Amino acid sequence: xxxxxxxxxxxxxxxxxxxxxxxxxxxxxxxxxxxxxxxxxxxxxxxxxxxxxxxxxxxxxxxxxxxxxxxxxxxxxxxxxxxxxxxxxxxxxxxxxxxxxxxxxxxxxxxx
Amino acid sequence: xxxxxxxxxxxxxxxxxxxxxxxxxxxxxxxxxxxxxxxxxxxxxxxxxxxxxxxxxxxxxxxxxxxxxxxxxxxxxxxxxxxxxxxxxxxxxxxxxxxxxxxxxxxxxxxxxxx
Numbered sequence: 001x002x003x004x005x006x007x008x009x010x011x012x013x014x015x016x017x018x019x020x021x022x023x024x025x026x027x028x029x030x031x032x033x034x035x036x037x038x039x040x041x042x043x044x045x046x047x048x049x050x051x052x053x054x055x056x057x058x059x060x061x062x063x064x065x066x067x068x069x070x071x072x073x074x075x076x077x078x079x080x081x082x083x084x085x086x087x088x089x090x091x092x093x094x095x096x097x098x099x100x101x102x103x104x105x106x107x108x109x110x111x112x
Numbered sequence: 113x114x115x116x117x118x119x120x121x122x123x124x125x126x127x128x129x130x131x132x133x134x135x136x137x138x139x140x141x142x143x144x145x146x147x148x149x150x151x152x153x154x155x156x157x158x159x160x161x162x163x164x165x166x167x168x169x170x171x172x173x174x175x176x177x178x179x180x181x182x183x184x185x186x187x188x189x190x191x192x193x194x195x196x197x198x199x200x201x202x203x204x205x206x207x208x209x210x211x212x213x214x215x216x217x218x219x220x221x222x223x224x225x226x227x
Contacts, residue, residue: 034215043205043218044156087155099146100207100216104155 001026006088006103014111017078021106023071023088032091033064035073037084038105044087047073078110115139116208118219125196125226132192133222135206141186142208146216147179150203162189196226 006023013019025033033050048055050062050071061074071088088103115138125131135145143164148156160181161169168181180192193200206219 041203041221041223043221045218046215049215099158099161101158102148102155 002104003027003092003101004088004090004103006106008104008106010107010109012109012111013078015078015080017110018074018076019078019108020075021073021086021088021108023073023103025069025071025088025090025101027090027092028069030069030090030092033071034089034091034100035060035062035071036087036089036102038087039084044102047086075108078108080110080112083108083110116142116206116217116219118206118222120222121220122223123225125224127197127226128195130192130194131196131224132190133204133206133224135189135191135208135219137187137208137217140208142189143186144209145183145189146207146209147181147189147191148205148207150205150221156205159191162191164189193224196224198226200224201226 004025011019035047036044037047038044048057048062050064052064054063059076063072085105085107087105090101092101117136117138119134123131145162147159149159150156158171159174162181162183164183164186170176178194183189201224203221203223205221207216209216
């Protein structure tokens with residue numbers, strides 16, 4: 001079983017739609033959580049951290065459910081520029097390992 | 113935010129040759145850097161953790177004699193792909209965490225094509 005699992009998509013949505021991505025993680029030692037965005041043939045860039053209380057940044061809302069070990073990302077009023085691959089990322093402090101563990105990514109295509 | 117610079121961005125080499133990729137943290141000191149590899153339509157897979165002044169820690173299945181990592185200073189880590197073969201063609205990305213470990217910054221990536 002992968003440590004971080006995501007639906008690969010693609011999610012094809014019209015402009016203005018609301019779309020939600022889910023991600024599950026298997027290691028209960030996971031301590032911090034992030035959503036990264038990766039454009040085609042580019043490096044990943046941090047979209048937002050995910051906090052236990054949930055957090056919002058403009059059109060983006062992230063939620064964390066530790067009991068069920070899943071993370072979500074909600075995008076409201078989708079823009080064409082939101083088209084990208086969204087990576088669910090987990091920091092597992094198992095034995096002091098500081099590297100981030102990435103999900104395989106969910107591809108979003110926003111259509112005019 | 114912090115900047116990580118990776119060079120070269122693209123390289124084509126002949127099978128059997130070696131390729132060196134550099135990763136620099138430009139405005140912070142990175143005692144630890146991470147090297148990832150990404151095949152088309154797949155996620156980033158951690159190859160190794162590069163520790164300044166000591167040996168790198170390799171992930172299971174990654175050949176340490178093939179992927180040589182050197183982290184000689186707090187701002188520079190290098191990855192050398194030795195005796196490259198076509199199956200080594202991939203997107204290689206380095207990363208460094210900031211001092212608070214709150215965010216990982218990525219280099220621009222190196223697209224390696226072995227012909």
